[in-house]
Amino acid sequence: MISSIEIARTAVRALRRNKTRSMLTALGIIIGVAAVIAAFAVGAGANKSIDEQISSFGSNFIMVFPDRSAQQSGNTMRYLTYDDAKAIEDEVSGIEAVAPMINTSATIIYGNTNWSTSVTGSTEKFSQVQDWEIAQGRDINESDIRQGAKVAVVGKTIVDKMFFGESPLGQSIRVNKIPFNVIGVFVSKGQSQSGGDQDDFVLVPITSAQKRLVRWTTPGRIGNIYIKGVSMNALQYIQSETEVLLRERHRIKTGQADDFSVRNISQILEARRKTTTIMSMLLGSIAFISLVVGGIGIMNIMLVSVTERTREIGIRMAVGAKTMDIRAQFLIEAMILSMIGGTLGIILGIFTGYALASLTSAPPIFTVSSILLAFFFSGLVGVGFGYYPAWKASLLNPIDALKYE
Amino acid sequence: MALVELKGIRKSFILGEEEVEILHGVDLSVEKGEFVAMMGPSGSGKSTTMNILGCLDKPTKGTYLLNGDDVSDLDNDQLADIRNSMIGFVFQGFNLLQKTSALENVELPLLYAGVERKTRHSRAKESLIEMGLSDRIYHEPSQLSGGQQQRVAISRGIVNRAPILLADEPTGNLDSVTSDEIMSLFCKLNSEDGITIILVTHELNVAQYAKRILHFKDGIITDDKINNDRRGVV
Structure with a gap:
């Protein structure tokens, strides 16, 4: 050859x-x-x-959300409530902070400018759980929550897109046509690892979100609950304790499926x-x-x-x-x-x-x-x-x- | 010792269910330097004999001695080696590779002989020049006339210095003037280079260039005589 x-x-x-x-x-x-x-x-x-x-969320982070699959299997759906969040914070140990959350989207208007963005309703614990810092003005506080105050803390993108460098503090923006007073601006976190803009959102007191934005009929209803544990080692414990507590609060009988789901962030991302x-x-x-x-x-x-x-x-x-x-x-x-x-x-x-x-x-x-x-x-x-x-x-x-x- | 010696060659083919014998015992001996023409009607067995002589086919029975060695029972690759080193082919339809230069066509036997590239080039060129194609070296077959194509084929046949050149109706596709040119080339190769030429033709005036003429009929050689009216002898 x-x-x-x-x-x-x-x-x-x-x-x-x-x-x-x-x-x-x-x-x-x-x-x-x-x-x-x-x-x-x-x-x-x-x-x-x-x-x-996973690494940007931090691994000692737990999310509780309503589980719709349980509803389909015949249980009456119970939403998570503000009181559920409170109860977790009071009765489960190993927790650093608990933030009840309502996530929705809205059009906000300032002057002649329209902007579609996401609106988060939460408490003063939100910044702690999600690691946000205030650049200008102040964060929402307990009295805002109690009163259902029409105040808002805005992300950097909102300032850039709607105020063009002007100070937004003390200005009134309309969120779904309801006027909110801007009381603070968050420090920019920039782009997330996956390329999304993390600064494009508005934080309002959860009580105002319930009453004025989402207008859910169930009293005290919230979307989900974010929990920050004191350490990675506490997560397992927090997770199981939260499950027991919520089953009790939601009166779920032995053998019945949970109407909620408790997951730590790595499980969700997994x-x-x-x-x-x-x-x-x-x-x-x-x-x-x-x-x-x-x-x-x-x-x-x-x-x-x-x-x-x-x-x-x-x-x-x-x-x-x-x-x-x-x-x-x-x-x-x-x-x-x-x-x-x-x-x-x-x-x-x-x-x-x-x-x-x-x-x-x-x-x-x-x-x-x-x-x-x-x-x-x-x-x-x-x-x-x-x-x-x-x-x-x-x-x-x-x-x-x-x-x- | 004869260069080519066929002894009692029989060849049969399977046609459907039946076995049909084409050659019924051919005996032939060709010495080195001979120029033999094989004639006969189609189906007489001359082409089958040619294929066996060219080691393209194997006899069913009988012995084929080439240069004294029995080649009747070699395998395909051994036959390929013998074709490469001992036998040059010239066909009626030229059988050149299309879209391939004359040079590359002539190089083919050297390629399969394992000759190194530079030597291949120079020997193929030499061979083409000898055939009077010095200005057609890089032309492709489609750019050459029939006579030129046949001369490329002859160059390919002799480039590896094979002692035997087998030509199957080499002038079948050529006009009479070109036929004469090609036949004169064969005579020259035979007389000057001592190449043994065996030719199949059914045209008497072509066969007349040979020194010896064989006649085939119904699978045997019926007539074998020296050609006394040889053409083209200078």
Whole structure:
């Protein structure tokens, strides 16, 4: 058998003779590899952004929220109430702070400016639980809560977008047409790890939110409860104690399901990670299928090529090509096609990854190993799907091949 | 010792359920330096004999001694080696690789002989120049006339210094003037380079260039005589 460099040269020449067809054949692999690369990178990026969220929230953070699945199983839905939050704070130990929360969105108006933003109703504990600091003015306090005062502390983005550098303190903004007095501004936290603007919100006393913004009919109803534990070690205890307390308060009988859910932040994000992993596996398998389809495309074209070039094979055999020379030539042609496809696919995949990630706001992560894997795999596809046509070519009888029209 | 020796060669093919014998015992001996023409109607067995001589096919029965070695029972790769080093082919339809330069076409046997690239180039060029194609080295078959294409094919046949050149209807696709040119080339290769030439043709005026003419009929050689009216001898 002659050297593989010579065979590779022959193969390249043969591919050049049919440039358009070679490129179209490689296209299948290009798309397949690009899809694999992009899917992995976006998946890895999403996972990393979840990791970063875990660390930015702080791990000693627990969230209580109403569980709608319990309602469906026949229980009457009990919402979480302001008193539930109070009870947790009073009766469960190991807690640093508890913040009852109402999250809603609203249009706020100042002068001629409209702005859609999220409005958080909570207590003076909110800043402590979520690590916010006051830059100007003051935070909401207990008496604001008691009175249901129409006061608001605004994020930096609100100041930038609505006050254009003017001091907002003492100004009146209308939240869903109800006037609130701005009493303070938070220190900017900037963008979150996942790219969202953390400063785009307004904090109002939870009592005002209940009465004037959400107007829920159940007295004392709140959205959910944030709990900050004194340490990581306390979380387990706080979680189970909170569950017992809330079951008692909500009069849930033994054997009945909870109508609420207590999760620490890593559990919540773990669930989200599961979702993204499933998503990226789904994407990845679709990508993988397209790579296989690309491989079948190569096999198809190589089979056509073997038939078309029967006479060429006959000539080569007549002048002394051995079985392995012919087999290697067609195999290497298939491999070169898929490697070219692989290389271009990697480039396209990187672009696609960034394009897709701009929709999800988590930057994609390209690892050398994933790129090498994709490249290696495209070579494998070439060998796998190129072997049959090459084998077929090598078994031709030179006399028949020479006579082939 | 004869260069080529066929002893009792029989060849059968399976056609559907039946086995049909095409050659019924061919005996032939060709010495080095001979120029033999094989004639006969189609189906007479001359092409089958040619394929066996060219190591493209194996006899069903009988012995083929090439340069004294029995090649009747070699495997495909061993036959490929023999074709590469011992035999040059010239076909009726030229059988050149399309979209491939004359030079690369001529290089093919050297490529499979494992000759290194530079040597390949220079030897292929030499061979093309010898065939009078010095200004057609980088042309592709589609840019060459029939006679030029056949000369490229002859260059390819002799480039690896094979002692035997087998030509299957080499002038079948050519006009009479070009045919004469090509046949004169064969005569020159035979007389000057001592290459043994075996030719299949059904045209008597082409066969008349040979030194010896064989007639095939129904799978055997019926007539074998020295050609006394040789054409093209200078």
